[in-house]
Amino acid sequence: MNPRHAEVVRRTQETDIRVAVDLSAGARTDPAEIRTGVGFFDHMLHHVGRHGRFRLAAACTGDTHIDDHHSVEDVGIALGQALAEALGDKRGIERYGSADVPMDESLARVALDLSGRAALVFRVPWTSYGVDHPAIAGERIGVFDVQLVEEFFVAVSQNARMNLHVECPWGTNNHHLAEAVFKAFGRALKAAVAVTSDEIMSTKGSI
Template sequence: MNRRTAEVERYTLETQIRVQIDLDGTGKGKLRSGVPFLDHMLDQVARHGCMDLEVEAKGDLHIDAHHTVEDVGITLGQALGKALGDKRGIHRYGHAYVPLDEALSRVVIDFSGRPGLFYEVDFPRDRIGDFEVDLFVEFFRGFVNHAQATLHIDNLKGQNAHHVAETIFKAFGRAVRAAVERDARAAGVLPSTKGLL
């Protein structure tokens, strides 16, 4: 069976990004975005999504991390969409609940061909170390717009901002994994009654 892989490079005046993905990998991450906390979160996506993920980014971090975080989301969405191809034979939908101590988050994804982000997360503080938590929504917005996916992210409880972030990214990885897994009962079948995704 063919491995579902892709490599995408995206260069702008603000960022230079390369993402390589193997949806049929084992959870290995090689992450050099220049934003350490983003790398930590992407490592959760790779590990819990059971995908091999390589991200290399250079951005205008002398200004702030906004463009880098957003553009990594965009490029990851492009790479994942490319690796999925025509989406035949996948489950299409995935969801996960993930706890970490007091924190609990739910992520639901549909590789519908229609981008949409529904993000209900109230972090208990504005920063985790040097990382501005407002950037997470920019990352996921970039992802859905370019992966052509509908994504619901809900933090159900949590008092520690680091725990909240980890539950979101771990659940995102697990939801993506469930959605892109091959469906043995529908091999080669497009998971839509419309005949198009």
């Protein structure tokens, strides 16, 4: 069995999901393996796998006739669970990762700690008519509700049991803001899951 690989199946009355991750060196994400039924979200997940340099596969059939919320949130739950399973006891990993990623006029900063404790700080200035504001109902990138970006990261951080800090100190285009965040998350995750020793990176002896 590959200890850096995991697959999670999640079925509810709202979604039917399979998420697989392979953190092995050289693993690559194929965009054809990501089919959530939410186009913009597929695009963002592909960035996570590509910039995280790991294989990420996600298939979801959800109640998108209602909206995309359940699909995005539940994929986040399954991804968080898969990451936790693939990392096992986390022996040898760096544990911490961070990345700054520019996307044209936008900048995203992501820092994370695979600490075994869930926490999310999310500060992204979604814009409407040039005015910064927290995500509000109805604000969209194409047909994608920007509020779901935070919902996804809530689900991932809780289920992977990671501290996750996401901020964009500036930016005016919501597509650029979101894309920079997902790319930065992938790159921060790549740094955190890298195996660089045979030790557990904690004075407690476990994380």
